[in-house]
Amino acid sequence: MADEVILLDFWASMFGMRARVALAEKGVKYEYREEDLRNKSPLLLQMNPVHKKIPVLIHNGKPVCESLIIVQYVDEVWRDKDPLLPSDPYLRARSRFWADFIDKKLYDAGRKIWATKGEEQEAGKKEFIEVLKQLEGELGNKPYFEGESFGFLDIALITFYSWFYAFETCGNFSIEAECPKLIAWAKRCMQKESVSKTLPDKNMVYEFVLGMKKMFGME
Amino acid sequence: MADEVILLDFWASMFGMRARVALAEKGVKYEYREEDLRNKSPLLLQMNPVHKKIPVLIHNGKPVCESLIIVQYVDEVWRDKDPLLPSDPYLRARSRFWADFIDKKLYDAGRKIWATKGEEQEAGKKEFIEVLKQLEGELGNKPYFEGESFGFLDIALITFYSWFYAFETCGNFSIEAECPKLIAWAKRCMQKESVSKTLPDKNMVYEFVLGMKKMFGME
Secondary structure, rough: OOOEEEEEEEEEEHHHHHHHHHHHHHOOOOEEEEEOOOOHHHHHHHOOOOOOOOOEEEEOEEEEEHHHHHHHHHHOOOOOOOOOOOOHHHHHHHHHHHHHHHHHHHHHHHHHHHOOOHHHHHHHHHHHHHHHHHHHHHHHOOOOOOOOOHHHHHHHHHOHHHHHHHHHHHHHHOOHHHHHHHHHHHHHHOOOOOOOOOOOOOOHHHHHHHHHHHHHOHH | OOOOOEEEEEOOHHHHEEEEEEHHHHHOOOOEEEOOOOOOOHHHHOOOOOOOOEEEEEEEEEEEEOOOHHHHHHHOOOOOOOOOOOOOOOHHHHHHHHHHHHHHHHHHHHHHHHHHHHHHHHHHHHHHHHHHHHHHHHHHOOOOOOOOOOOOOHHHHOOOHHHHHHHHHHOOOHHHOOOOOOOOOHHHOOOOHHOOOOOOHHHHHHHHHHHHHOOOOOO
């Protein structure tokens, strides 16, 4: 029996994109279902009753929630393709640590850049750059975060790249000026089809952010 | 060469206790080093420069940080003993999901119970019980969260049990009255030496919480 794989997602979500990149890396065919986050589907509420959030990967009827958990699940189920996580326990722990760091620090800092003004926005920009510089330190001179090949931590971070133009335009600053090696890494990742075909166009994300600002009365 | 294993920890930390229970389950000998959290050691700051938090497991000189990542690391390195995580990818994802849920919801709710008063404390109690009831639903009629044997998700949650008496006394409520099956599970876990020898006495934790309340001027 063929696997039935469904992804409940929202196009502009960095978290949803992680699941999509992982599935593309593994060559898994799946049905993509776009959610209206202001009017969530009964299936989403049924499959993720705890958080009621996308992405949710439904594999043969069983839901897997939370983007980093989904990426690990995809890596563990579709083992015929190259692994996304390193095999060494220490390197695995290290990848998990930095992916968790991204979730704890980068999203909130990014949100402050587009959703606030004045001092709070300045603080957000400073925080965002500090977090990226720490990640740049972890990258070092390696082509990818886990070494020679694209993997788990690359997936955890690269999806934020689709929002960089929106952050830069809202915050009037240049990420590349501050973190040139990280941008070189991002461009390297974008040469991979799994990434370039998944990440939305930067202008679309910017338009989406402008719409959100309008909705929040922040124009 | 024998492994050198050092744990930087603080006795009352539910997060630190997770590492200790995992190491005990695997029968790993290690050097325990108590940290003074108001005056952190140079080693802690060097080994976890990002978060500067305990627990840190230092294995042959290399640091692993964040308690759930430590437990997974211990499980992956010391493979001769029974695994802590299930082998099935879906069950692994499920364990990771609920452990992450505990980290996102239970700690903050618990903190509100002892560190706030009035309405905020009441909200904390309500939240705490709701979170435990969701976990009780996940436990169902199984002896342990992952089935017949004590594992990853049991470790993630049981360490909070050492704080239940403090929560109950500060909040003037009974957790057992609300979640009897969860308390039965906790008592079952306490029959394991890895747990009973790790978790501190409830009165010691309560005294510690009273000390914290005093420090925050909350008597």
